Amino acid sequence: MHAILTVFAKEFRENLRERRTLFSALILGPLLGPLLFAAALSLSLERSAAEGDRPVSLAVAHAERAPNLLAFLRQYGVTVSAVQLDAAAARAAVQAHRQERVLVVSEDFAAHLAQGTPAPLMLYADSSDIAASREGARVRSLLAQYGTVVAHLRIAARGIDPLVLAPIAVQDIDVSTPATRSVLALGTLSYFLLLTLLMGGMYLAIDATAGERERGSLEPLLTVPVRREFLIFGKILAACAYMALSLTLTVTAFAITLRFTGLERLGMSVNFGPRVAIAVILCCLPLVPLGAALMTLVAAYTRTYREAQTWLGLVLLVPTLPIAFAGLLGLRPSLTLMAVPSLSQHFLITSLLRDEAVPASYLAMSVLATLTLGALLIGLAGRLYRREALLG
Amino acid sequence: MIEARHLYKHFGPVTAVRDLSLSAADARITGLVGPNGAGKSTTLRMLYTVLRPDAGDACIDGHSAVHTPLAAAARLGVLAHAAGIYPNLTARENVLYFGALHGLTRADARERAAELIGLLEMEEFADRRAKGFSQGQRLKTALARALVHRPQNLVLDEPTNGLDVMAVRTLRRLLRQLRTAGHCVLFSSHVMQEVSELCDEVVVIAAGTVLASGTPAEICARSGAANLEEAFVRLIDGG
Numbered sequence: 001m002h003a004i005l006t007v008f009a010k011e012f013r014e015n016l017r018e019r020r021t022l023f024s025a026l027i028l029g030p031l032l033g034p035l036l037f038a039a040a041l042s043l044s045l046e047r048s049a050a051e052g053d054r055p056v057s058l059a060v061a062h063a064e065r066a067p068n069l070l071a072f073l074r075q076y077g078v079t080v081s082a083v084q085l086d087a088a089a090a091r092a093a094v095q096a097h098r099q100e101r102v103l104v105v106s107e108d109f110a111a112h113l114a115q116g117t118p119a120p121l122m123l124y125a126d127s128s129d130i131a132a133s134r135e136g137a138r139v140r141s142l143l144a145q146y147g148t149v150v151a152h153l154r155i156a157a158r159g160i161d162p163l164v165l166a167p168i169a170v171q172d173i174d175v176s177t178p179a180t181r182s183v184l185a186l187g188t189l190s191y192f193l194l195l196t197l198l199m200g201g202m203y204l205a206i207d208a209t210a211g212e213r214e215r216g217s218l219e220p221l222l223t224v225p226v227r228r229e230f231l232i233f234g235k236i237l238a239a240c241a242y243m244a245l246s247l248t249l250t251v252t253a254f255a256i257t258l259r260f261t262g263l264e265r266l267g268m269s270v271n272f273g274p275r276v277a278i279a280v281i282l283c284c285l286p287l288v289p290l291g292a293a294l295m296t297l298v299a300a301y302t303r304t305y306r307e308a309q310t311w312l313g314l315v316l317l318v319p320t321l322p323i324a325f326a327g328l329l330g331l332r333p334s335l336t337l338m339a340v341p342s343l344s345q346h347f348l349i350t351s352l353l354r355d356e357a358v359p360a361s362y363l364a365m366s367v368l369a370t371l372t373l374g375a376l377l378i379g380l381a382g383r384l385y386r387r388e389a390l391l392g
Numbered sequence: 393m394i395e396a397r398h399l400y401k402h403f404g405p406v407t408a409v410r411d412l413s414l415s416a417a418d419a420r421i422t423g424l425v426g427p428n429g430a431g432k433s434t435t436l437r438m439l440y441t442v443l444r445p446d447a448g449d450a451c452i453d454g455h456s457a458v459h460t461p462l463a464a465a466a467r468l469g470v471l472a473h474a475a476g477i478y479p480n481l482t483a484r485e486n487v488l489y490f491g492a493l494h495g496l497t498r499a500d501a502r503e504r505a506a507e508l509i510g511l512l513e514m515e516e517f518a519d520r521r522a523k524g525f526s527q528g529q530r531l532k533t534a535l536a537r538a539l540v541h542r543p544q545n546l547v548l549d550e551p552t553n554g555l556d557v558m559a560v561r562t563l564r565r566l567l568r569q570l571r572t573a574g575h576c577v578l579f580s581s582h583v584m585q586e587v588s589e590l591c592d593e594v595v596v597i598a599a600g601t602v603l604a605s606g607t608p609a610e611i612c613a614r615s616g617a618a619n620l621e622e623a624f625v626r627l628i629d630g631g
Contacts (some may be wrong), residue, residue: 008491010481017521018482216476220537222442223472225465226492390442 002224012241012266021203025242030195030249037192038257057095057137058103061085065105066121072146078139094124099141100132101125116154161216185261188348193250194319194342196293197284199240200246202312205295208235209390210308219391232296236378239292247284251277271355283348286367287319290341290374294318296381300390322346338365341373344388393418393576394439394545398448401434401600408434410600412448416578416593418544421571423591424580426501427628431600432580433473438548440470453544466494471551475502475534479523483514483533486522487540494541501540508536511569512562516563527628535566546570552586564590584621594620596627603627 015021055080063070068189070080083102085093090102104122112119126138152162188325212218221231255277298315322343331337331349344366351358384390394416397485401409409431416422422430429475437443439450441461450457452464476484484505491501509518512532517525522533531551536544546567552560567577567590581587587594588608604627608620615630617623 002495003493010478014480053456212476215479216472216474217478218476219437219442219472219474220470220476220490221493223440223465223468223470224490225462225495225528226493227462277454359543391442 001230003230004234004237006232008237008241011235015204015207015238015242018047018203020186025200025203025246026249029199030246031253033250034253034257037189037254038261040120042261051163055079056138057081057103058139059083059085059099060103060105061090061104062107065107065109066238069105069143069146072149073139073142076142076145078142090122090124094126097126097129099124100129101136103139114271130256132368140205143304144234159354189254189353190346191323192283192318193247193254193280193349194287194345195251195316197243197247197287198295198316198319200297201243201292202316204235204239205292206299206305206308208232208296209385210305213303213391214305221284222391226384232381232385233378236289236292236296239296240288243288243292244285247288248281251281251284271353276352279352280349283352283363283366284345286370286374287341287345288374289378290370291319291376293381295382297377300381300384318342333362335361335365338362339369339371341366344370393453394450394547394578396439396448396450399435399438399445399450400447401431401438401443401445402553403619408600409438409445409494412597412600412602414595414602414605416545416576418576419571420592421567421577421579421590422593422595423587424514424595424597425582425584425624426580426589426597427582430598433480433549434580434600435555435597436547436578436580439467440468440472440547442472452461455488457478465489466541467544468519469541469546471531471538471546471548473549477522477530477533480521482519482521483525483529483536484509484518486533487536490537491540496541504540504542508539512536512566523594528556528562530597531555532562534564543575545576548577550580550582552581552583560586584619584624588620596624598628 015025058073059081060070061083063080072079081383083090083099085094085102085104087104090099090104093099094102102124104124106120106122109119109121112324123139123143125132127136129134146251151165155162198363209218212221222228255272255274258272295312295315298311299308302311319342322340323346325331326337326343326346332349338344338347344362348363348366394414396412396414399409399412400407410412412435412436414422414424424435426432434443437447439452439457440465441457444458450458450464453467455463455467457464474608477483478489481489484526487505487508488501491504492498496504500537509515512535514532514536517529522530525533537550538548551563555563567579571579572590592606593606594608594611596611604614604623606614611627612618612620615623615626617626
């Protein structure tokens with residue numbers, strides 16, 4: 001036992017002195033990550049909030065042929081600019097992005113309207129232009145609205161109640177609460193947490209075998225009268241300490257930065273106070289020994305530091321797989337799914353952010369299953385350290 | 393006292409060590425010599441418990457390296473072929489770490505580290521981080537680390553490789569001091585000059601087996617050679 005603590009203390013101290021690894025483990029991930037995340041979120045919120053009230057511009061050819069329609073569009077905030085373009089020129093102008101969209105009023109527009117037959121309008125737009133498509137949709141809905149108004153007037157003129165044209169009335173009732181709406185925006189948060197958690201112990205895990213071997217310090221270490229499992233346990237423990245530290249820093253940084261992102265303006269509330277932050281950390285803690293053991297195991301099979309780095313880069317993706325799968329299949333939390341590490345933590349974090357109650361059995365299953373798998377991998381790492389092939 | 397009895401070790405289809413027996417007595421410096429690939433490192437690794445022999449056993453002061461490896465390891469100081477030290481620790485911290493792993497108390501380890509730093513003339517760099525140490529400084533640190541627990545037996549795998557004259561002299565002086573103090577010293581080398589200069593006993597191995605053993609004079613006499621190098625060449629060619 002004493003040996004485990006000796007190894008732990010040495011690894012902890014040595015890693016503390018490695019500025020490069022310390023930077024990536026405790027600063028880059030935990031502090032820069034949430035800042036970038038919040039900045040990106042804030043930016044996208046600002047955009048979607050701003051686009052709703054931006055005036056829509058519309059170039060119209062032969063505007064003089066449909067004065068009522070244009071008056072209607074202007075009334076709904078469309079900035080109409082008259083252009084002199086025929087059909088071919090309008091198409092070319094949109095294709096060349098000189099105009100976002102062009103509405104061409106046909107020669108017989110007024111005649112058709114007077115006869116009560118469909119009056120042709122040509123709307124040229126580029127559907128692959130994502131930025132313009134939002135405004136395009138608004139123009140289209142305004143045109144449809146104008147059509148409805150004219151239809152109602154015609155029906156009323158014939159002495160029929162315009163309501164016969166509306167046989168059903170659908171009402172959308174959005175039951176999402178501010179807390180659940182923010183979960184959509186924060187969907188990637190749990191993955192980000194798991195990622196920085198793993199990154200916190202990555203360099204120590206590499207160092208435990210590949211690093212020691214490359215430096216030639218592994219063989220001297222194996223000559224000491226200490227059971228080899230204890231050596232690796234000490235190293236895993238040190239990796240755990242850095243991972244827990246990284247997790248705590250990341251969650252704290254998230255809790256602070258998300259206060260300044262202005263989710264409330266879009267009717268979203270961030271349920272991320274100190275109480276929830278602590279609960280999130282506690283939910284993720286069982287994942288720490290599992291991650292440390294997994295990375296140590298993978299690193300033990302590699303020959304060099306560089307090779308270990310490559311493989312562990314892939315290991316960082318492992319916790320995303322269950323989360324991505326669950327997202328694709330639309331899985332909801334269940335007792336069985338709570339036995340899947342990383343997925344169960346993702347569910348727990350989501351529930352905490354949504355301010356939903358979690359059944360105690362779910363929580364127990366998540367903690368037990370994750371810890372059991374972690375213990376299994378730690379035992380495996382101990383066995384691996386006893387193998388002679390470890391020396392390479 | 394180190395005794396190896398009928399050691400065997402193979403890696404896949406290659407037999408590295410075959411029925412190898414040797415003994416290194418206390419208060420003697422024993423040299424293990426042989427050409428590259430003769431099985432010197434594999435033999436030493438079995439003695440210092442990092443490799444487990446396929447058959448046979450090695451005893452360190454009567455403790456089996458196979459059955460009681462921890463007791464055997466406690467009586468051994470080891471300078472492995474790859475004597476890497478931790479670059480982010482100072483020389484002193486490297487020594488203290490191994491002291492703690494050998495079960496020394498903190499005070500005892502500190503005292504012993506200070507003693508070795510004096511003995512090996514390491515004062516100048518003892519409290520500097522090991523990153524950027526010269527070959528000689530690294531060797532001294534590794535030696536101090538190997539001796540921190542006052543082992544009765546010292547095993548060194550090609551310790552003079554890549555060292556300058558001054559570092560080699562320090563090493564020689566230290567090994568002689570240890571012999572005088574009654575310790576058992578066993579080291580491997582392929583530099584005959586080094587061996588004839590230092591060793592009381594020589595074990596010549598090739599292809600994993602012992603070709604000859606005895607004092608340098610005995611080995612020369614038996615092969616009818618004028619010096620150890622000549623004897624070595626005759627033994628290898630004849631074998």
